[in-house]
Amino acid sequence: MLGPALRGVCATIAFALIIVPIAIVVVTAFSPLDYFEFPPRSLSLRWFVEFFRLENMRSAFALSLELAVLAATLSSVLGTMGALFLVRQRGFMAGVLQSLFLAPLVFPTIILGVALLLLYKTIGMPVFAGLVVAHCVIGLPYAFRTVLASAQALDPALEEAGQSLGAGPLRTLFVITLPLVWQGVVSGWLFAFIVSFGELNAALFLTGPGLTTLPIEIFSYLQFQGGQLVIAAASALQVGLIIVMVAAIERIVGIGRIIRAR
Amino acid sequence: MKGAWAWMLAIPPLAIALLFFVGPLLHLFWVSLHTSSQSELYGAALTLQNYGAVLTDSFYLGIIRRTLGVAALILAISLLIGYPVAYFVALQPPRRRMIVLLLLLFPLMVSNVVRAYGWVAILGRRGVLNSGLRSFGLIDAPLDLLYSTEAVVIGLMTILLPYMVISIANTLSSLDPRYEEAAQALGAGPVRTFVHVTLPLSTPGVASGMLLVFLLSLSAYVTITLLGGPRSKLLVSMVYDSVTAFQWPRAAALAFILLALALVVTALILAVLRPRRVQGMGR
Numbered sequence: 001m002l003g004p005a006l007r008g009v010c011a012t013i014a015f016a017l018i019i020v021p022i023a024i025v026v027v028t029a030f031s032p033l034d035y036f037e038f039p040p041r042s043l044s045l046r047w048f049v050e051f052f053r054l055e056n057m058r059s060a061f062a063l064s065l066e067l068a069v070l071a072a073t074l075s076s077v078l079g080t081m082g083a084l085f086l087v088r089q090r091g092f093m094a095g096v097l098q099s100l101f102l103a104p105l106v107f108p109t110i111i112l113g114v115a116l117l118l119l120y121k122t123i124g125m126p127v128f129a130g131l132v133v134a135h136c137v138i139g140l141p142y143a144f145r146t147v148l149a150s151a152q153a154l155d156p157a158l159e160e161a162g163q164s165l166g167a168g169p170l171r172t173l174f175v176i177t178l179p180l181v182w183q184g185v186v187s188g189w190l191f192a193f194i195v196s197f198g199e200l201n202a203a204l205f206l207t208g209p210g211l212t213t214l215p216i217e218i219f220s221y222l223q224f225q226g227g228q229l230v231i232a233a234a235s236a237l238q239v240g241l242i243i244v245m246v247a248a249i250e251r252i253v254g255i256g257r258i259i260r261a262r
Numbered sequence: 263m264k265g266a267w268a269w270m271l272a273i274p275p276l277a278i279a280l281l282f283f284v285g286p287l288l289h290l291f292w293v294s295l296h297t298s299s300q301s302e303l304y305g306a307a308l309t310l311q312n313y314g315a316v317l318t319d320s321f322y323l324g325i326i327r328r329t330l331g332v333a334a335l336i337l338a339i340s341l342l343i344g345y346p347v348a349y350f351v352a353l354q355p356p357r358r359r360m361i362v363l364l365l366l367l368f369p370l371m372v373s374n375v376v377r378a379y380g381w382v383a384i385l386g387r388r389g390v391l392n393s394g395l396r397s398f399g400l401i402d403a404p405l406d407l408l409y410s411t412e413a414v415v416i417g418l419m420t421i422l423l424p425y426m427v428i429s430i431a432n433t434l435s436s437l438d439p440r441y442e443e444a445a446q447a448l449g450a451g452p453v454r455t456f457v458h459v460t461l462p463l464s465t466p467g468v469a470s471g472m473l474l475v476f477l478l479s480l481s482a483y484v485t486i487t488l489l490g491g492p493r494s495k496l497l498v499s500m501v502y503d504s505v506t507a508f509q510w511p512r513a514a515a516l517a518f519i520l521l522a523l524a525l526v527v528t529a530l531i532l533a534v535l536r537p538r539r540v541q542g543m544g545r
Contacts, residue, residue, distance in 0.1 A: 007353075010346035014427065017420040018369050021380025024390060028383060036383060038390045082275035085268055097272065100279050106474065108481035108524060110498055111517045114505055115286035118293060118514075121303060137282050140275065169267045198373030200484045205505065215373045219484050222379055235376040242371045246364075 022239060029236035031229055047233035057234060059210075060217035064197055067128075067213060071135030072143075072192035078136070079143030079192075080185050084177060087151040105141040112137070113202035120206070127208040134202040139192030146191060150184025151177075183253045190249050194242055214238065294514035303510045312515035322500065329497040330523070332411060333479050336419045340426045340475050341468070348430035348467070359435065366424040374421055378488040381417040382408060385489070409491030417489040418479050425478070426471035433467025434460075462540065469537035473528055480524055497523070 024038060031037065032044035051057050082101050086094055104112065113134070120130045158180065162172040178185070203213045212220075214234060221231045294312055297305030316322045351362050369377065384390045385407040392404040407413060441463060445455040483498045490496070495503075497520050504513035 007346045007350040010343055011350040014343050014347045014423060015365065018366070018423060021377055021384060021420070022369060022372055023380075024383050025376055025380045036386075036388055038383065038393070078275040078278055081271045085271040088268065097276065100284070101275060103279075104283065106477045108477060108498075108520060110481035110483055110501060111287070111290070111521055112283065114501060114513060114517050115290040116282065117505065118290055118303065118510065119282075119286040122289075133278075133282050137278065140278070144275075194371045198371065198376075200373065200375055201481055204483060204502070215375045215484075218373075218379065219375045219488070222375070222382065222488055231379065235373075235379055238376055239372055242368070246368060246371070 025232055026236045026239055028229060029232040031232070034229070036229065047229050048237075050230045051233040051237070054230065056212070057214075057217065057230065060212045060214045061234070061237070063128075063211060064214040067131055067135060068193045068196040070132045071139055071196045072189045074132065074136040075139035075192040076143040076147075076185055076189040079140050079145075079188055080147045080178075080181070082140075082144050083147035083151050083184075084173075084181075087148060087154070088156070101144045102141045104138050109138060109199075109201035110204075113205040116202065117205040127206065127211045131203065131206050131211075131213070134206055135192075135196040135199060138199060138202060139195050142191035142195055143185075143188030146188035147181055147184040150181040154180050187249055187253045190245050190252075194245055197241065198238065290514045291518060293510055294518055296511050298509060298511045305511070312511045313519070315512075316515055316519060325495060325497055325500055326519070326523070328411065328494075329480070330527075332415055332418075332496060333476055333527070335415050336422065336479050337472055337476055339415070339419050340423050341472065344423055344426035344471065345430055345468075348427045348434055351427060351431040352434035359431075363428060363431065366427055369421075370424050374482065375484050375488075377421050378417055378485045381413065381420075381489055385413055385416075408489065409493060411490065411494045413489040414486055414494055414496075418482055418485055421482070421485060422475040422478055425474040429471030429474065430464060430467040433464045437463055465535045466537040466540055469531055469535040472531050472535075476527055476531070477524055480520060 028036060028038060028040065029047055030043040030045070031040035032042055032046060033040065051061075079101070082097070086098055086101075089097075116130065116134050119125070125133075154177070159172055159176055162176045163169075167175065198215055199213070200215050200219065203216050204219075207213055207216050215238075218231050218234050218238075221228055221234075293304045295308055295310065297307045297309050297311070299305035351359060351366075354362055382389070386392070387404040387406070387408070389407075391407065392401070395401045396404070437460070441459050442455055445459045446452075450458065481498055483502055486494070486496050486499060490499075497516065501513055501516045501520060504510075504516055
């Protein structure tokens with residue numbers, strides 16, 4: 001059943017359908033022309049130059065970077081706390097908390113975006129702070145899950161040894177537990193960064209005039225001035241940054257870990 | 263770490279989850295039960311009219327039907343393509359499997375707006391497909407492929423396909439090969455072994471893949487807008503349009519109808535596939 005020929009054909013089709021659209025965008029970013037032509041006749045960097053010349057593109061890129069760094073940091077601090085708490089807890093409450101921390105992973109984020117916009121309108125939240133909080137909530141499950149996986153592999157005897165040798169709970173946390181789960185914390189941070197950097201559904205509602213993230217800026221260009229190839233350059237930069245992050249995860253914790261964390 | 267000290271660790275993430283996830287959703291639900299207002303975000307009187315108006319309006323019912331139809335089509339195609347691909351991935355030697363899984367994981371990290379842009383570049387009037395067909399002389403005028411429900415299905419299906427493949431491949435590669443060997447030793451052919459042993463044992467992966475694909479397809483506003491255009495709107499587009507028209511109670515009601523659809527279909531998938539029975543839990 002499902003003979004090798006069928007499997008091979010399906011895999012080839014699937015990989016083409018998944019990879020080709022991204023590859024076309026990246027190649028188009030190097031086009032020297034004013035309009036879309038694929039494949040481009042020659043290569044140039046003019047659209048990347050244009051990207052950094054345009055004030056709105058530059059500021060959207062900077063905002064997305066700041067937002068991703070802040071949100072990922074918050075997510076990994078909170079996710080680490082939640083994971084270190086839950087790894088030693090059993091019972092009903094622990095189950096409820098774990099589902100709560102993981103819920104934003106599958107919850108329709110567009111509904112979360114609407115709900116947060118309503119809250120922010122009610123309490124008068126500043127736009128940037130609102131975006132950071134939203135991306136922190138969305139990134140939390142990624143950080144939580146990777147740290148939990150690391151903490152579950154931890155031998156509780158090590159913490160007990162620290163405490164029996166007279167270290168207080170805080171000292172045990174910083175001297176023993178955190179150094180042992182740091183790979184999980186770092187890969188959780190990188191995951192939360194990547195999620196925030198490409199996030200659309202919450203940012204759609206929460207960005208304001210003059211304060212836009214790169215994906216939302218690409219979206220509005222596509223909607224209203226789709227012919228402009230500068231968005232291909234913006235997209236290629238997005239893809240490039242993710243390649244750098246994945247390489248960083250490979251260097252720090254090894255690729256096997258990312259796949260198991262999924 | 264025990265007792266009060268341990269709870270100190272739990273309080274900050276719990277507070278954020280309650281204040282900025284659970285709380286706003288309850289508030290949104292509360293708003294969906296109110297009349298609309300010209301000056302305020304929502305009116306003072308309680309009503310079920312927001313739900314009633316949507317669920318009796320043939321326009322909205324048509325949108326809901328189209329939303330479910332598109333989701334069902336995406337689920338069916340991604341399962342049909344995804345299962346053999348997952349089988350292919352699971353049979354690779356460990357090192358190769360890792361590389362293939364990474365190739366599947368990487369596109370999921372790229373923003374959906376970039377991936378939808380790729381499909382616009384392929385399906386558009388001056389896109390790769392139309393110019394390719396023209397240069398081969400197969401068509402005279404460009405075909406209108408974009409801004410259709412079909413474009414939404416193709417685009418969303420390929421964007422979400424890696425979730426299906428990764429979920430099923432993870433289950434298949436953790437299966438004990440002795441089950442299949444036992445079936446074959448007992449005289450089952452490859453087809454019977456697959457239908458009665460491998461397929462049932464892989465239901466946890468199938469179920470989680472289907473849930474991820476379905477739930478993420480519901481809220482993919484940007485992909486739906488870029489590929490479907492104004493004529494192929496789905497329920498999520500209605501939520502967005504109501505928010506931008508400042509019709510808060512209507513937007514809230516539509517959001518919770520979307521959520522209800524998500525929960526009903528989730529329950530349905532779990533009831534049909536019963537993934538927990540494979541893990542020795544439940545019947």
